[in-house]
Amino acid sequence: MQENREEKAVVIIGSGIMGRDIAAIFVAGGWTTQLVARDQARWPDARQLLAASARQLGNHDDAKVVFRASIKDIDWQHVQAVLEVVPEQLALKQSLFAELDAAAPAHVVFGSNSSGIRITDIAQGLPGAGRMANTHFFQPAHLVPLVEIAKGEATTQATMDRLYDIFASLGRAPVRVNRDLPGFLANRIQHALMREAFAVIDSGLASADDVDLAVQFGFGFRYAAAGPMLLKEFAGFDTQHAAATAIYPSLSNDTAPGKTLAGLVQQGRFGMKAKKGFRDWTDEAIAEERTRYEAALVKAAAVLGPPKIKRST
Ligand SMILES: NC(=O)C1=CN([C@@H]2O[C@H](COP(=O)(O)OP(=O)(O)OC[C@H]3O[C@@H](n4cnc5c(N)ncnc54)[C@H](O)[C@@H]3O)[C@@H](O)[C@H]2O)C=CC1
């Protein structure tokens, strides 16, 4: 299908860890990208980081990047979508979506990058709830191809198709999630793994470093070559069934974060953003680790190859 050559524009609300890398995807794809970021003092740094990410995708045109201090300043001409990427706070997301719904032309579709809050709850009661979905990226958003698009109770099929096609046109790997359960699809699976990983550390079964080594150099490494279900076609579902029968009863069924994760947060050990997590971080160590990590992701993406997806239209 001939790509629509009209001027394409997107609005990203929030220019933090995720917002600027999501913006970089659109800039690299030639979209005019307006970022709503309240703190103008942080615009230069955000612009610089966005440009670096867009260059990693092979294309950056700084003229395509426009910062706005408020939703009221948005130029809606050519805008096709708005992606919300503000902190994981339901009330904040709800107030932003209400303001955006009142301001955006009817054809504009909305996505929330929430990690786990359902769009049904964010869009609750809004006239435009039908044009809103969860659109969940993974960090770093510009290097991890997956975007899970979760359908809220009011989300229309047309909205799902439009968002799917936008992300497919940008070379991402969109997946459709048929209902918006907390954590959608991939984040439910990731958090199931993280729940067990923290339970292993809580119980003293293994250290945090050995959890990382076991996953990265064990089954995690395989996922660059095949997904978990394909891997079990190799292994045998009879063996999977037998192992599951033996293992499931002792797996963690915690319904809240355990002592290690809760302790890290109570101590303000949020990770690199706080310069301390399981370990302390200097700016130099963070920069070094991010460079190593992102270079490894670029190589892994080459092994991964393009996703098998089918455009809606
Ligand atoms: N950090 C991660 O690894 C991932 C985070 N997410 C989700 O993405 C969302 C954003 O997370 P991060 O980028 O990590 O947060 P962040 O704290 O790095 O960035 C949030 C940005 O939103 C801005 N902001 C806050 N209120 C605003 C408002 N009213 N208008 C405009 N901008 C506003 C802040 O100034 C900040 O720049 C959250 O819902 C999070 O759960 C999703 C995937 C991965």
Ligand SMILES: O=C(O)[C@@H](O)C(=O)[C@H](O)[C@@H](O)CO
């Ligand atoms: O891992 C990611 O990038 C995403 O799944 C996220 O939403 C966040 O990391 C969140 O799950 C906190 O781990």
